[in-house]
Amino acid sequence: xxxxxLLLVISGPSGAxxxxxxxxxxxxxxxxxxxxxxxxxxxxxxxxxxxxxxISKEDFKNRIDKGDFLEYAEVYGNYYGTPKSSVIEMLExxxxxxxxxxxxxxxxxxxxxxxxIFIFILPPSMEELKQRIIKRGSETPxxxxxxxxxxxxxxxxxxxxxxxxxNDTVNGALEKIESIVIAERCRVDRMKDTILNSREELIHExxxx
Amino acid sequence: xxxxxLLLVISGPSGAxxxxxxxxxxxxxxxxxxxxxxxxxxxxxxxxxxxxxxISKEDFKNRIDKGDFLEYAEVYGNYYGTPKSSVIEMLExxxxxxxxxxxxxxxxxxxxxxxxIFIFILPPSMEELKQRIIKRGSETPxxxxxxxxxxxxxxxxxxxxxxxxxNDTVNGALEKIESIVIAERCRVDRMKDTILNSREELIHExxxx
Numbered sequence: 001x002x003x004x005x006l007l008l009v010i011s012g013p014s015g016a017x018x019x020x021x022x023x024x025x026x027x028x029x030x031x032x033x034x035x036x037x038x039x040x041x042x043x044x045x046x047x048x049x050x051x052x053x054x055i056s057k058e059d060f061k062n063r064i065d066k067g068d069f070l071e072y073a074e075v076y077g078n079y080y081g082t083p084k085s086s087v088i089e090m091l092e093x094x095x096x097x098x099x100x101x102x103x104x105x106x107x108x109x110x111x112x113x114x115x116x117i118f119i120f121i122l123p124p125s126m127e128e129l130k131q132r133i134i135k136r137g138s139e140t141p142x143x144x145x146x147x148x149x150x151x152x153x154x155x156x157x158x159x160x161x162x163x164x165x166x167n168d169t170v171n172g173a174l175e176k177i178e179s180i181v182i183a184e185r186c187r188v189d190r191m192k193d194t195i196l197n198s199r200e201e202l203i204h205e206x207x208x209x
Numbered sequence: 210x211x212x213x214x215l216l217l218v219i220s221g222p223s224g225a226x227x228x229x230x231x232x233x234x235x236x237x238x239x240x241x242x243x244x245x246x247x248x249x250x251x252x253x254x255x256x257x258x259x260x261x262x263x264i265s266k267e268d269f270k271n272r273i274d275k276g277d278f279l280e281y282a283e284v285y286g287n288y289y290g291t292p293k294s295s296v297i298e299m300l301e302x303x304x305x306x307x308x309x310x311x312x313x314x315x316x317x318x319x320x321x322x323x324x325x326i327f328i329f330i331l332p333p334s335m336e337e338l339k340q341r342i343i344k345r346g347s348e349t350p351x352x353x354x355x356x357x358x359x360x361x362x363x364x365x366x367x368x369x370x371x372x373x374x375x376n377d378t379v380n381g382a383l384e385k386i387e388s389i390v391i392a393e394r395c396r397v398d399r400m401k402d403t404i405l406n407s408r409e410e411l412i413h414e415x416x417x418x
Contacts, residue, residue, distance in 0.1 A: 161397055164400050179391035180391075180392040183372070186372045186374055187371065188370055
């Protein structure tokens with residue numbers, strides 16, 4: 001029987017470096033990155049089915065009603081959501097799936113997939129987070145303070161996650177995430193099949209050898 | 210503040226290869242291996258304080274009464290036990306500790322240290338376990354069957370452990386155990402200090418920058 005894939009949820013406050021980590025992880029491993037749906041217009045270079053599934057607001061709302069999203073949110077008048085069926089399909093076929101997702105979305109996914117691996121990415125320090133926010137530009141001192149207050153609140157949610165990885169260097173964070181995946185594959189509650197096989201084999205030998 | 214060390218408990222049925230794995234792990238890493246106490250006589254080459262602490266039966270029984278053992282057992286008229294104080298001392302000083310221990314002992318240790326990392330070593334197959342038992346010699350067909358029945362029962366206890374590692378190759382098993390240790394260090398419930406520091410630093414910046 002096929003073993004189900006792992007669902008790896010990479011989450012955390014904005015500016016922590018989730019995107020960079022996921023990109024590096026995909027280059028190194030066999031994970032499948034779930035593509036989100038959105039109602040916003042594609043930007044230059046964005047490809048339907050790669051960057052996002054670009055769909056109409058009407059289509060999106062229909063899908064909400066049908067329960068087609070693992071989670072969704074409205075941001076500045078546009079909808080963003082994680083399609084449920086493709087994630088389930090991949091997991092059932094034994095593929096490991098990554099979701100890169102904000103904190104509210106991750107907590108929704110956790111309700112549907114408590115067996116997922118929920119990793120909270122922490123910035124190496126608040127000073128570093130500040131520098132990253134400043135580098136992104138267009139921040140006034142007031143909006144900077146707003147972002148900080150929001151990051152402060154967001155870090156509270158780490159307690160809802162199983163793992164926290166400090167993103168001091170991308171390679172360091174990657175190594176930790178890869179170790180978490182190996183360790184999770186060794187968890188007894190995920191290994192029932194292997195253990196059962198040992199026992200079946202044993203019974204066989206006792207009876208027929 | 211000093212971070213407490215991890216307690217790594219390597220356990221499993223006899224013949225699974227616990228000893229070989231622990232030896233290899235100690236050569237590669239900074240773990241401290243707890244030395245057991247025993248009332249049996251030292252064999253040629255065994256050193257007091259390295260192989261075992263060789264103590265008298267009277268001394269051992271006194272220590273049982275004082276609650277000095279994390280766990281102990283009587284095997285063929287001799288006592289074997291894990292001294293509690295040295296393990297606690299090492300963990301408090303931030304040293305990571307390995308216990309190589311049978312299943313009954315491990316379950317006792319789990320009562321005292323539920324925060325320990327309990328790893329069950331599985332033989333790659335029952336056929337391989339059989340070969341290992343035969344190689345150790347002095348087994349009649351009857352005693353071989355008894356050993357198997359015992360291994361069969363022992364494998365049931367895997368459900369009391371967090372992790373199971375199949376010992377197909379020593380290097381493969383080592384890599385998994387090292388990943389488990391890295392992953393456990395990323396567990397949110399072990400990282401409270403780091404996360405608290407991020408928040409303190411943030412408050413500081415908000416007030417004084």
